[in-house]
Amino acid sequence: MNLNKYKNVKRRIGKDWINLNPIQRGGVLPPESRETLQSFGDGYSTCDYCLEGRVDLVDSPPIDDLAGDIAKFVNMDEIMFTAGCRHVQWVALKALTEPGDVIVIDSLAHYTTYLAAENLDLEIREVPHNGYPDFELEVEDYADIIEEVEEKKGETPAVLFLTHVDYRYGNRINPEKVGKIAKKWKIPYFVNAAYTGGIMPIDGRRWKSDFIGFSGHKSWASSGPIGMLATSYEHSEKTFPKSEVKGPWSGRGFTKKIPQLFGCPPVFGAPIATLMSSFPHVYERVQNWDEHLENARWFVDKLEKIEDFRQIGQRPRKHTLMSIETPSFHRVSKRHERRGFFLYDELKERKIAGIQPGLTKMIKINTYGLSKEELEHVISSFYEIAEKYDVEVG
Amino acid sequence: MNLNKYKNVKRRIGKDWINLNPIQRGGVLPPESRETLQSFGDGYSTCDYCLEGRVDLVDSPPIDDLAGDIAKFVNMDEIMFTAGCRHVQWVALKALTEPGDVIVIDSLAHYTTYLAAENLDLEIREVPHNGYPDFELEVEDYADIIEEVEEKKGETPAVLFLTHVDYRYGNRINPEKVGKIAKKWKIPYFVNAAYTGGIMPIDGRRWKSDFIGFSGHKSWASSGPIGMLATSYEHSEKTFPKSEVKGPWSGRGFTKKIPQLFGCPPVFGAPIATLMSSFPHVYERVQNWDEHLENARWFVDKLEKIEDFRQIGQRPRKHTLMSIETPSFHRVSKRHERRGFFLYDELKERKIAGIQPGLTKMIKINTYGLSKEELEHVISSFYEIAEKYDVEVG
Numbered sequence: 050m051n052l053n054k055y056k057n058v059k060r061r062i063g064k065d066w067i068n069l070n071p072i073q074r075g076g077v078l079p080p081e082s083r084e085t086l087q088s089f090g091d092g093y094s095t096c097d098y099c100l101e102g103r104v105d106l107v108d109s110p111p112i113d114d115l116a117g118d119i120a121k122f123v124n125m126d127e128i129m130f131t132a133g134c135r136h137v138q139w140v141a142l143k144a145l146t147e148p149g150d151v152i153v154i155d156s157l158a159h160y161t162t163y164l165a166a167e168n169l170d171l172e173i174r175e176v177p178h179n180g181y182p183d184f185e186l187e188v189e190d191y192a193d194i195i196e197e198v199e200e201k202k203g204e205t206p207a208v209l210f211l212t213h214v215d216y217r218y219g220n221r222i223n224p225e226k227v228g229k230i231a232k233k234w235k236i237p238y239f240v241n242a243a244y245t246g247g248i249m250p251i252d253g254r255r256w257k258s259d260f261i262g263f264s265g266h267k268s269w270a271s272s273g274p275i276g277m278l279a280t281s282y283e284h285s286e287k288t289f290p291k292s293e294v295k296g297p298w299s300g301r302g303f304t305k306k307i308p309q310l311f312g313c314p315p316v317f318g319a320p321i322a323t324l325m326s327s328f329p330h331v332y333e334r335v336q337n338w339d340e341h342l343e344n345a346r347w348f349v350d351k352l353e354k355i356e357d358f359r360q361i362g363q364r365p366r367k368h369t370l371m372s373i374e375t376p377s378f379h380r381v382s383k384r385h386e387r388r389g390f391f392l393y394d395e396l397k398e399r400k401i402a403g404i405q406p407g408l409t410k411m412i413k414i415n416t417y418g419l420s421k422e423e424l425e426h427v428i429s430s431f432y433e434i435a436e437k438y439d440v441e442v443g
Numbered sequence: 444m445n446l447n448k449y450k451n452v453k454r455r456i457g458k459d460w461i462n463l464n465p466i467q468r469g470g471v472l473p474p475e476s477r478e479t480l481q482s483f484g485d486g487y488s489t490c491d492y493c494l495e496g497r498v499d500l501v502d503s504p505p506i507d508d509l510a511g512d513i514a515k516f517v518n519m520d521e522i523m524f525t526a527g528c529r530h531v532q533w534v535a536l537k538a539l540t541e542p543g544d545v546i547v548i549d550s551l552a553h554y555t556t557y558l559a560a561e562n563l564d565l566e567i568r569e570v571p572h573n574g575y576p577d578f579e580l581e582v583e584d585y586a587d588i589i590e591e592v593e594e595k596k597g598e599t600p601a602v603l604f605l606t607h608v609d610y611r612y613g614n615r616i617n618p619e620k621v622g623k624i625a626k627k628w629k630i631p632y633f634v635n636a637a638y639t640g641g642i643m644p645i646d647g648r649r650w651k652s653d654f655i656g657f658s659g660h661k662s663w664a665s666s667g668p669i670g671m672l673a674t675s676y677e678h679s680e681k682t683f684p685k686s687e688v689k690g691p692w693s694g695r696g697f698t699k700k701i702p703q704l705f706g707c708p709p710v711f712g713a714p715i716a717t718l719m720s721s722f723p724h725v726y727e728r729v730q731n732w733d734e735h736l737e738n739a740r741w742f743v744d745k746l747e748k749i750e751d752f753r754q755i756g757q758r759p760r761k762h763t764l765m766s767i768e769t770p771s772f773h774r775v776s777k778r779h780e781r782r783g784f785f786l787y788d789e790l791k792e793r794k795i796a797g798i799q800p801g802l803t804k805m806i807k808i809n810t811y812g813l814s815k816e817e818l819e820h821v822i823s824s825f826y827e828i829a830e831k832y833d834v835e836v837g
Contacts, residue, residue, distance in 0.1 A: 050512055050515065050516070050726070052512075052722065052723040052726060053723075054505050054508065055505070055509065055719050055720060055722050055723055056475065056720070056723055057475065057478070057479075057720075058479055058482070058483075058504045058505075058716060058719055058720050059478075059479075059482045060482045060483055060488055060491065061491065061492075061503070062491055070487070070490070070491070072487050072490065073485065073486065073487045073488075073490070075486075076485050076486025076487055077485050077486075078484055078485055081450065081451065082484075083481065083484060084451075084453075085452055085453075086480055086481070086484045086713070087477065087480065087481070088452070088453045088454045089452075089454055090472055090476075090477060090480045090666050090713075090717075091467065091470050091471050091472055091660075091666065092467065092469075092470025092471075092658075092659065092660025092661060092664075092665060092666060092667045092668070093464070093466050093467045093470055093660055093661070093667075094454055094467075096464070096466065096467070097454065097455065097456055097464070097796065097797075098455075098800065100799075100800070100801075109455070110452045111448050111449070111452075114448065115449065118444055118446075121444065122444070132526035132527075132530070132668070132705070132709045133526075133705065133709040135705035135706055135709060136526070136705055136709065139705060156690060156692055156693045156695075160695075160697045160700060160706055161705055161706050163686070163688045163690065163695065163697060164686055164688065164697065164700055164702045164705060164706050165705070166688065167686060167687070167688040167702045168702045168703065168705075173688070173690065173691060174691065174692075175690050175691055175692035175693055177692050177693075264486075265486065266485075266486025266487055266711070266712060267486060267487070271486060272484050272485065272486060272712060272713050273486045273487075273711075273712060273713075274486070274526070274668075274709040274710065274711060274712065274714070292557070292558055292561060293561070294557045294558065294560065294561040294567070296550060296557065296567065296569050297567060297568065297569060298550055298568075298569040298571050299550045299569055299571075301550075301554075301557065303554045303557060303558065306554060306558055308558045308561045308562045309562065311526070311527065311529035311530055311533060311555055311558060311559070311562075312529055312554055312555050312558050315526045315527040315529060315530065315668040316668065317660070317667075317668060318660060318666060318667060318668065319480070319484075319666050319667075319713055320668070322452060323484075325449050325452055326449060326450070326451075326452050328446065328449050329446040329447075329449055329450055332444070332446060402491065403491075405494075406492065406494070407494075
C-alpha cells in the first residue's frame with residue numbers, strides 16, 4: 050500500500066491567495082482560533098470535564114454558556130449543536146413531522162432540505178420563483194399553497210420552510226414576510242440561515258421564526274463541521290426529546306441523551322472549541338455587514354464591465370454570494386486547448402482560487418470578508434484575462 | 444454580554460501531562476497531523492477541488508484513495524465516512540430495517556447503539572452477560588435469541604449486532620463466533636469496532652462481518668468527529684441509496700447525494716484531513732498492539748497491589764481500557780473534605796488527568812499509547828496517594 054501520498058498533505062491554496070469559493074468565505078478562522086484549534090485538536094478534547102454526558106452541557110470550557118449567548122445573539126431562546134446545518138434540518142423536521150406529512154419549502158432551498166425531507170418520507174411542496182434572470186421567490190405563494198394543501202389533505206402543512214439566502218443566486222428573502230403567514234396559520238416556521246447567521250445580524254423574534262438553522266463552518270468562522278439549531282422555548286422540549294429506550298434484559302437507560310443528536314451532539318473537540326473562540330470575532334463582524342454588501346455591489350458593477358458578463362439573481366445584491374453569467378469566457382474556452390480550465394489556470398497564476406475548475410458559462414463567487422484591495426486584484430485579474438483573449442472590457 | 448471567557452480558551456490538561464481518559468487515548472494526533480490540522484483548519488477546506496459534490500469522492504487531497512486503502516486495511520470492500528460511529532450505526536440500521544423490526548445486540552453495547560435503534564423504532568433484544576465480576580458475554584445466546592424471535596415473529600431478526608470491545612469493562616469478544624451464527628442464519632451482521640479499529644489489526648472478512656463501524660476521533664488518531672462504515676460489496680449499494688427526491692415544481696434532483704449522510708458526509712475539513720494524515724501512523728501502530736496489551740496487563744497487576752483495588756471484566760485483559768474497583772479510596776473520600784474529588788486533586792498535582800472527577804468507587808482507565816515510563820509514573824503516583832491516606836500497598 051502506497052501511504053506516502055497521505056503524508057504531509059497540505060492545502061494547495063496558499064495563505065497569500067485570494068479564495069472566492071462561495072461556501073468558504075464565512076468559515077475562515079480568525080488567528081485566535083488557529084491557536085484554539087491546536088489546543089483542542091485531539092478527538093474528544095472538550096470532554097475533559099464532562100460530567101453530564103453531553104457536550105452542550107460542559108462548563109469547562111464554557112460550552113453551556115456559549116449556547117445561551119449565541120441564542121441571545123440571534124434573539125432566540127435556545128441553541129443546540131449538531132453535525133452541521135444539514136443535520137439541523139433533519140432534527141427539526143423529525144421533531145415536527147410524521148411520515149407522509151406535507152412541508153412547504155422555497156424552490157431555492159439547499160439540497161440538504163430536500164434530502165432531510167426524503168429521509169423522513171415527507172411530501173414537499175415548493176414555493177416557485179420567477180425564473181431567469183432574477184429567480185425571485187414569490188413569497189405570497191406560501192399562503193396559496195397552505196390553502197391548497199388544507200383543501201386537499203384536510204389539514205395545513207406541518208412546516209413552513211424558508212431559505213434566508215440561497216446557495217445558487219445568493220438571493221435574500223425577508224423572513225418576516227413568511228413569518229407572518231406562519232403565525233396567521235399557526236404553522237411551525239423554520240428559517241435556514243446557513244449563509245447569513247454569523248456574517249450579518251439575525252433577529253429570530255422579529256422574523257417570527259420557531260426554528261433557525263446555522264452553519265458553523267459556513268458562516269461562523271469555525272473549523273467544524275458544526276451546525277446550530279435555534280429554537281423558542283415553546284418548541285425546544287419536543288424538538289430534543291430525551292431518550293426513553295430501556296435495555297429489555299439489562300434495564301439500561303440513557304435519559305440525558307438525545308436520540309436525534311445520536312446521544313451527545315457530534316461536535317466535540319475542534320468544531321465546538323473553534324466555534325467558541327471565534328464567537329467574539331463573529332459578534333463584532335456582523336456589525337460590518339453593510340460594508341461587505343457595499344463591496345459586493347461595487348464588485349458586480351466592475352465585473353459587468355466585461356463583455357457579456359451579467360450578474361443573475363436579485364439586483365442590487367442583498368448578499369455577497371453571487372452568480373455571474375460569463376458567456377464571453379465560454380466562447381474563449383471553446384477555442385482554448387485547456388477548454389473550460391483556462392480560466393482556472395489563469396486565475397491560479399494570479400493566486401486567485403475558488404472558482405469551480407472547468408466552469409466558464411457561469412461562475413459563482415462570494416466576496417465576503419475580502420478587502421477592497423483584494424477585490425481590486427480580482428477585478429484587474431479578470432480584466433487582464435479578458436483582454437488577453439480579446440474579450441472587451443469597457 | 445461577557446465575551447472574554449471565550450477568548451484564548453485553552454485545554455487545561457497540558458501537553459506534558461499523562462491522560463488516562465478512556466475515550467481519548469486512541470484519538471491523540473501524531474505530530475504530522477497537527478500540521479495538517481493547521482493547513483485544513485478552515486471549514487470546507489477539503490472542498491477546494493470537489494467536482495462530484497461529495498467529500499468521499501474528492502481526489503485532491505486523495506480522499507477517494509484513502510477510503511479504498513482503509514477498506515483494504517480492515518479487509519472489507521468499501522468505506523464511507525460519517526459524523527461519527529454513532530452516525531454509522533444509525534446509517535446501517537436505517538438501511539437494514541423497517542420500523543418495528545427486531546435487532547439483537549450485546550448487553551454491553553455502547554449507548555449510541557440503543558439510541559440508533561430508538562431513532563428507528565426498532566425492538567431490541569439483548570444478549571446477556573454473566574454479571575459481576577467478569578461481565579462476559581454469553582455469545583451462544585445469539586442463536587437462542589434468533590430462534591425465539593423467529594418463533595414469536597415468524598421471521599428472524601433484521602440484524603445481529605456485536606460490540607467488539609465495550610466501553611464499560613473493555614471486554615473483547617471474538618467477532619468470528621457471532622459471525623458464524625450470522626452466516627448460518629443469513630442475518631446481516633454489524634460489528635462496532637469503535638474501540639479497536641485503528642489501534643489493533645482488524646480482519647472483517649475473517650469475522651464474517653457485513654458491516655463494521657469505526658471511530659476516527661476515538662481510535663484512528665484523527666481530530667474528528669468522524670466515523671467510518673465499512674461494508675461488503677454485497678451491502679454497499681443498499682446501505683447508501685442515492686437520493687431520488689425531485690422538486691415537484693422545480694424538477695430539481697440530487698442523484699449523487701446520499702440522504703442518510705445528509706447529502707455529502709459531514710466530515711469535510713479537519714476531520715477527514717487529519718484522518719488521512721494519521722493513516723500511515725495508524726497503519727504502523729496496529730502492529731504494536733500486543734505490546735500495548737502487555738503493558739495494560741502489567742499495569743493492572745501493579746495497581747491491584749493497592750488494598751482492595753480489583754480490576755473487573757475479563758481477566759487477563761484483552762484491551763487497554765479497564766474498570767477498577769477502588770473501595771479503599773472510596774473510604775478515604777468519606778473522611779476527606781474534598782470528598783470524591785480528593786483523588787482528582789492528588790492526580791492533578793502529579794500531572795495525571797482523565798479519571799472522572801469525583802469518582803472513587805470505581806475508576807476507568809485506558810493505557811493505550813502510554814509508554815512504560817509513563818505508566819510507571821501513574822503507578823507510583825497511585826502508590827503515593829494510597830500511602831498518604833493509610834491505604835495499604837503490598
